[in-house]
Amino acid sequence: MRPDRIWSFDDLNEEVVKKDLCGKCGGCVSFCSANRIGALRMDEKGYPAYKDKALCLQCGLCYMVCPQTHPMEDEIDEVYNWKEPIGNFMDIFSARSTDFEIRKDATDGGVVTALLVNMLEEGKIDGAIVSHGKSLLKREARVATTREEIIKSAGSHFSELPHLEEVGEGYSNFVPVVKSLHELGSGKLEKVAIVGTPCQINALRKMQTLNVVPSDIVIFSIGLFCMQCFEMERLMDKPFIKQHGLKLEDIARVNIKEDFMIKMKSGLTVHIPLEEIEPMARPACLSCNFFSNDYADISVGGLGSIVGYTSVMVRTIKGKEMMADALSRGVIERKVRRHPEDDDIEKKRLISLVKEYKEMKQSRGLRYRKKYRDAR
Ligand SMILES: Cc1cc2nc3c(=O)[nH]c(=O)nc-3n(C[C@H](O)[C@H](O)[C@H](O)COP(=O)(O)OP(=O)(O)OC[C@H]3O[C@@H](n4cnc5c(N)ncnc54)[C@H](O)[C@@H]3O)c2cc1C
Ligand code: SF4
Ligand code: SF4
Ligand code: SF4
Structure with a gap:
């Protein structure tokens, strides 16, 4: 262009x-x-x-x-055949990894981890840019080149007792995976997959459309649904936790689906409406319009799936091939419905949920953009 x-x-x-x-x-x-x-x-x-x-x-x-x-929006829309309102997709369903070792640490059904491991073992990629739990609360981008490293990077929650002291200034659950891509530029890897939030995958697609080296080595992208990233120190501050009658040391993990879920070690899950955690989100996330990661090869989220399953949108031919391979090798299984006609009902339900959350995010984005403008 x-x-x-x-x-x-x-x-x-x-x-x-x-x-x-x-x-x-x-x-x-x-x-x-x-x-x-x-x-x-x-x-x-x-x-x-x-x-x-x-x-x-x-x-x-x-x-x-x-x-x-x-400036490049029309161009990437054309390349990725973008359609209103949630982009192009060929299939949408709930699925999970068949491997318990993967599922036990995964955020939802472990589909992302299972797909990456399968691609690695089949020689389709040399490695994957993922986010790795560096300590109880902190995650950092890493290039995983073995099955073990990919499995170790599963999940997007913290799974043990968090200590506030660990939360560094300005730390959030956003992990700058795109930065790692540049660091790979002079390395030995030729085919990598990347996992990222919509803003990261959008930046990557722009780079690829402009042929900016080394974006060409990313041959597969898995896009996470994304309502927002948090400033962890605000999310975990004591008044918020206390207000909900929780003790920090009793929290096992957090997740976002239809709402914000805090899973306690006792097994109990506390559901908090998304509006309530808005003040803890990063300012850019509140004015952001992206939700369903429309330009990825495959988009994934917990939204719409029961606990232990991932909602999957297959968007590109490459996405379809990689998912078909994982399904045929039995490393990923689709949620089985009792009656074939239930598949259609499920599909419609998932599509309408993704649309609903995208619209919700767009109107929040407009609201916050106006708020920021008015504050000036
Ligand atoms: C910041 C964030 C916000 C999200 N918001 C929503 C939401 O609003 N609604 C919804 O339905 N789903 C959301 N998701 C997606 C959801 O939490 C799961 O990641 C998704 O369903 C895949 O689950 P899984 O069990 O298949 O993935 P897993 O097999 O557990 O693999 C997850 C993969 O994501 C990588 N990863 C984790 N955190 C990050 C990060 N910050 N940046 C890049 N890669 C990362 C991990 O390294 C791992 O490879 C969000 C995820 C993140 C990270
Ligand atoms: S979002 Fe911020 S860091 Fe990312 S490309 Fe734009 S200005 Fe740079
Ligand atoms: S040289 Fe760097 S900072 Fe300057 S316009 Fe180009 S990309 Fe931007
Ligand atoms: S809400 Fe938007 S800016 Fe924030 S991490 Fe998600 S996609 Fe990026």
Whole structure:
């Protein structure tokens, strides 16, 4: 694509960072054309900033790959055959891993982990960019190249007693997986899969459409549904936990589906409406419109599936091939319905739920964008 004007980081700073729309994905810094000589950096709070403005080549790449800007939207819509309102998809169903070792640590049905392990063992990928639990609360991006490493990275919750002291300043459950991709550029891996939130997969698709190296090594993307990422220190602060009569040390894990779920070690699950946790979300997430990860090969979430299952949207031919392979090898199983006609009812129910949450997120996005504008 030939842009009809050239942007620079100044435009990105004005239109995205200063307007609280930056999701800290790191795409602009990692893929800056002057990355090696150091034009940009991530500041102490995780936002992009000039390191040395004089080194900027005024090429506009940072602006174009940002998930919050618009110049490449039509192009990726066309490449990924995007349709109103939740993008292109060929199939939608509930499924789970058949392996208990995977399911026991997975967020939902372990479909993501099972699919990645299968792709690795079948030689379709050399590794996967995932998020790894570094400590009880913290996760960081990693490149997993073995079955064990992929399984160790399952889940998106913390599973043991969390200590507030562990929550570093500004830490959130957002993991900058796109940044790892750049670090892979000079490595030995040629075919990798990536797991990411919608903003990350959007940035990746823009890079791929522009042929920005090394986005070409990502041959498969698994997109997570995403309502929001949290500032963990706010989510876990004592008044919020106390207000719900909970004790931090009794929490086993958290998850988001139709609402925010806190699973206690006793087995009891406390459900909290999503509106109630809005104040703990990152500002950029509150004004974000993306929910169903419309440009991924496969999108996944817990929404609409019973406990222990993942909702799966197969979106591309590649997604269809990889899922068919995993199903035929018996590493993933679809939720079995008693009557074949129930499959259709289920499909319609899942589609309407995804649409509902996408609409909900879009109207929240509009509300917060207006709020931020009015506050200026
Ligand atoms: C921040 C976040 C918000 C989410 N919001 C929703 C929501 O609102 N509604 C909904 O239905 N589902 C949401 N999900 C998706 C859901 O929690 C599950 O990840 C999804 O259903 C897949 O479950 P699984 O058991 O198949 O995955 P698993 O087999 O457990 O694998 C999960 C994979 O995701 C990777 N991962 C974990 N955290 C991150 C992260 N922050 N960034 C990138 N990769 C990561 C892990 O390394 C692992 O590879 C969200 C996930 C995340 C991480
Ligand atoms: S060199 Fe290009 S990508 Fe880097 S900051 Fe300048 S305009 Fe952005
Ligand atoms: S959202 Fe990502 S690409 Fe956009 S300004 Fe923020 S860090 Fe950069
Ligand atoms: S809500 Fe999700 S997709 Fe949107 S900016 Fe936050 S992490 Fe990214």
